[in-house]
Every structure is written in C-alpha cells, then in structure tokens.
C-alpha cells in the first residue's frame with residue numbers, strides 16, 4: 001500500500017491566495033501531504049474584502065467530489081466555506097460512512113465582515129455536518145452562533161467546546177481565542193479532556209486566512225495519523241509563526257504566511273514541530 005498521505009479541502013477560493021482553497025493547498029504542501037481541492041464557490045476577494053461570490057452548481061460540486069473520492073481517496077478532509085444548504089447536504093452525503101478524519105472550519109463571515117454563508121445554512125451545518133466531524137474549529141463569533149450563547153472569556157469558550165461535542169455530536173472541538181482579549185488561547189475538548197493552547201498575541205492587522213490555515217494544518221496532521229491533540233498543537237504553533245511573520249502584502253489585511261520568518265532571518269521553528 002502506498003504510504004503517500006493526501007488531504008482534500010472543500011471550500012471557496014481567494015484569488016489573492018491568503019484564504020480558502022489557495023491557503024489550504026499551500027499548507028498541505030508545507031506539511032508534506034499531497035493536496036487536493038474541490039471548489040464550492042468562486043470568490044472575487046482580496047485583502048480589502050469580498051467583492052462578489054459565484055456558487056458552483058450542486059451537480060458540478062458533486063462531479064468534482066466524485067472525481068477525487070473515486071480516484072485518490074484522501075486520509076484527511078476539511079471543509080471551509082460552504083455557503084448553501086444544498087451544498088452542505090451534498091457534502092454530508094458524500095462524507096458520511098467514509099471514516100476519513102474530517103475537519104470543519106465553520107466559515108461564516110470573512111475578517112472583512114462579509115458574509116460567506118446563507119443564514120439558513122447555520123442551522124444545517126450544526127445539525128447535518130457537525131455530527132460527522134472529527135474536529136470543529138470555530139472562532140468565537142462562529143461558536144456563539146453554533147451554541148447560542150455569548151462567549152466572553154475562557155470559561156465560556158470551554159463551555160462552548162463541550163456543547164459542540166456533547167450536544168451537537170462532533171468528536172472534538174477547538175474554540176479559537178483570536179477574538180478574545182489577552183494571550184491567544186485556544187481550547188480543545190475531545191469528549192474526555194480539555195487542552196489549552198496558549199501563545200503570545202501579536203499586534204498585527206495581517207491576519208487574513210488565519211482560520212483557514214490553522215484548520216488546514218490540523219487536517220494535514222490528522223491525515224498523517226496524528227492524534228487530535230497533537231494535530232491541534234502543531235496547528236497552533238504553525239499559525240503563531242504564520243501570524244508573527246505574516247506578509248505585508250496588499251492594501252488591507254495581509255495574508256499569514258508560514259515561511260515569512262525565513263525572509264526575516266529567523267531560525268526555522270519547524271524543527272520543533274516534527
């Protein structure tokens with residue numbers, strides 16, 4: 001049997017390369033898994049915001065999914081932007097019973113404030129997709145929508161992670177702390193234990209695509225067979241570097257980029273991540 005590990009991202013696009021499919025494929029390449037992608041929506045966006053969105057038809061998304069799954073079954077799948085109810089139902093039907101580790105980044109609103117998901121889809125992602133998830137990676141506003149209570153601090157984030165697992169049916173949930181105050185602390189609950197991933201918060205506006213990048217690392221590491229808590233630890237370390245050394249590109253919120261440290265002559269942190 002081949003020991004090549006592959007990962008599939010099902011998401012929308014970012015032609016400027018900082019978020020969505022493009023960000024995920026860059027991460028897969030960096031984490032040394034073979035990257036594949038199925039596009040749900042083509043998005044005209046850049047570091048300033050979203051200009052326009054065109055959804056692909058359900059039929060065509062299904063053809064892309066079949067093309068991948070029948071030819072090169074991946075060892076990890078992630079979904080990012082899935083805008084409509086019908087897209088969610090299709091993806092649920094294709095992923096159910098595959099037993100492939102599945103990471104949901106429940107992308108709802110871009111950093112720029114533009115909506116990337118229909119209102120009705122918020123209920124469907126909760127009821128139909130989350131029960132299939134190995135890990136769900138909401139930021140605070142997304143977690144608030146999923147659990148229907150306000151998240152003001154670490155304790156609330158912990159409760160939200162527990163609800164996503166115990167009540168909504170995910171295997172594990174990481175509630176990310178980027179939108180809270182103080183250090184950047186993410187809390188993981190896996191149905192048994194809580195784990196805290198804590199790092200410095202950097203004062204930068206260049207955070208376009210952080211959520212996509214973080215969840216793509218987790219997907220790549222699960223595809224390689226890592227435990228959930230180890231995959232999240234690697235994701236956290238990777239995103240911290242990618243934010244600290246993000247690129248001052250574009251006229252708005254520039255993209256995170258993992259090899260930014262090389263440009264700045266900083267020693268390679270990746271050695272610690274193996």
Ligand SMILES: Nc1ncnc2c1ncn2[C@@H]1O[C@H](COP(=O)(O)OP(=O)(O)O)[C@@H](O)[C@H]1O
Pocket residue numbers: 138139140176177178179184185186199200201202203204207209210211212214236239240243
């Ligand atoms: N300014 C920051 N400095 C350091 N880490 C951050 C910063 N903002 C977010 N993070 C981290 O980046 C990841 C993405 O977090 P978050 O911003 O909450 O998600 P999203 O990009 O989905 O809104 C998390 O691991 C979070 O702790």
Ligand SMILES: Cc1ncc(COP(=O)(O)O)c(N)n1
Pocket residue numbers: 011012013014019020021043045080081107109110111112116207208209210211212
């Ligand atoms: C296609 C797509 N997927 C996800 C995001 C969210 O990324 P962020 O909130 O980090 O800007 C985005 N802007 N575009």
